[in-house]
Amino acid sequence: MNSEELALAALGWIESVAVTDGDGVCWGETPGSPEEDPTLYQGAAGIVLTLVEAHAHLGDRRWAELAERGMSGLARSLDACYAPGDAGLYGGASGMAFALQAAADWADPAVAALGRAAAARAMEGVRSGFDGERWDGFTDLLIGNAGIALAALAMGDVELAETAVVPFLRTAEVTAYGQTWETRRGEARRLHHMSHGTLGVAYALAAVGAAAGRADLIDAALAGTADVTARNEAGPDGFLVQYSEPEVPHPRRERISYGWCHGPAGDAQLFRLLARLDAGGRAAEWTELSDRCWTTLTTCGLPAPLRPGFWDNSGHCCGTAGVLALALDRAAEGQDGLAFADVLVADIARRATVDATGARWSNLEHRDSPPELEPRTGWAMGSAGVIRELLRHARITAGRDPAYAVQWPDQPAASAR
Numbered sequence: 001m002n003s004e005e006l007a008l009a010a011l012g013w014i015e016s017v018a019v020t021d022g023d024g025v026c027w028g029e030t031p032g033s034p035e036e037d038p039t040l041y042q043g044a045a046g047i048v049l050t051l052v053e054a055h056a057h058l059g060d061r062r063w064a065e066l067a068e069r070g071m072s073g074l075a076r077s078l079d080a081c082y083a084p085g086d087a088g089l090y091g092g093a094s095g096m097a098f099a100l101q102a103a104a105d106w107a108d109p110a111v112a113a114l115g116r117a118a119a120a121r122a123m124e125g126v127r128s129g130f131d132g133e134r135w136d137g138f139t140d141l142l143i144g145n146a147g148i149a150l151a152a153l154a155m156g157d158v159e160l161a162e163t164a165v166v167p168f169l170r171t172a173e174v175t176a177y178g179q180t181w182e183t184r185r186g187e188a189r190r191l192h193h194m195s196h197g198t199l200g201v202a203y204a205l206a207a208v209g210a211a212a213g214r215a216d217l218i219d220a221a222l223a224g225t226a227d228v229t230a231r232n233e234a235g236p237d238g239f240l241v242q243y244s245e246p247e248v249p250h251p252r253r254e255r256i257s258y259g260w261c262h263g264p265a266g267d268a269q270l271f272r273l274l275a276r277l278d279a280g281g282r283a284a285e286w287t288e289l290s291d292r293c294w295t296t297l298t299t300c301g302l303p304a305p306l307r308p309g310f311w312d313n314s315g316h317c318c319g320t321a322g323v324l325a326l327a328l329d330r331a332a333e334g335q336d337g338l339a340f341a342d343v344l345v346a347d348i349a350r351r352a353t354v355d356a357t358g359a360r361w362s363n364l365e366h367r368d369s370p371p372e373l374e375p376r377t378g379w380a381m382g383s384a385g386v387i388r389e390l391l392r393h394a395r396i397t398a399g400r401d402p403a404y405a406v407q408w409p410d411q412p413a414a415s416a417r
Helices: 003-016 045-056 061-081 092-105 107-126 145-154 156-167 167-171 197-213 216-230 266-279 283-299 320-332 338-351 382-395
Strands: 019-021 024-026 350-355 357-360
Touching: 003 045, 003 338, 003 350, 003 357, 003 382, 019 061, 019 156, 019 338, 024 338, 045 061, 061 092, 061 107, 061 216, 092 107, 092 145, 107 145, 107 156, 145 156, 145 197, 156 197, 167 216, 197 216, 197 266, 197 338, 216 266, 266 283, 266 320, 283 320, 320 338, 320 382, 338 350, 338 382
Parallel strands: none
Antiparallel strands: 019 024, 350 357
């Protein structure tokens, strides 16, 4: 199968495991899950956006109609299930609202109106849940201020985005190299990367600073970035920083990661943004750092399973699809990403389970018996995140427009250097 055929097979599986919910549909984190998951990270919000990508790519109303049914289920979930404190981009209301508003641009007018109204109600709830410093104790991109700011910015609410990041100016902790922030109240260690750490905060500060015309926010982003770049362990040609400082040993977490969440696949997205903004008048430096992330990713051995636990995930958050997203950004910008993207797609195809129900992926946990995890549906570690990148690979390979139908808040749109 080529990348488009594999994406189609995976879309068929996503459709087959959808659960009817009134006039809509919903999905659990895994098929048969007792509770629906409406989140952007691993549930219906991310799946709906993948279905929008499928409709835009294929021109097939089948996927638009399934996306609209997913929007109806998602709007119901937002109104019924999510309290104002559950506000995060990837785990709560702001990410679900972002998905509804973005999908509404592609939907039937009646469904679009329903989605936009639910999104607006949700963001009012998000606004009311702010305690003057953060939401529910968190500051990070996945759950806290940084991600909520990016969701608000993507939805055109610069005021709320600014409200979310301004507290970082007074809560910053000065380090030997720059500054950092705690992920949640009372946590002793400081995380470094995109999903829960300093670089995710820096991304939000830079993006909102540019939109709001605030140099102080961009300066804070640069200080946070400096703290992390000073910790590079990969020498002058690469980029690799450990999970946290201090490092707390954990039986199921590596000290060094390579994916979007805690590694150079995600770090490079911040450097791409800073280069785009010419932050600090240092565009060339940020481009070089992005290139160094790329060097590390293409020379570390992935996607080969070099040892137990190394490269056991095909998903977007901590696996192959997240690296593929960066490879395709580079290819879309006229750089050297396509050859490695082909390698990654071949590995995704090799790991797929394909049968009469479609295609899906089982990630591995080598410490479990059996090690094969149940296939997941969503963006983070499931089929939706893989499909999104397979479709884009198909477009780039065919010389078509590489743009996503929906640009995610924490991934800069590709543009020529």
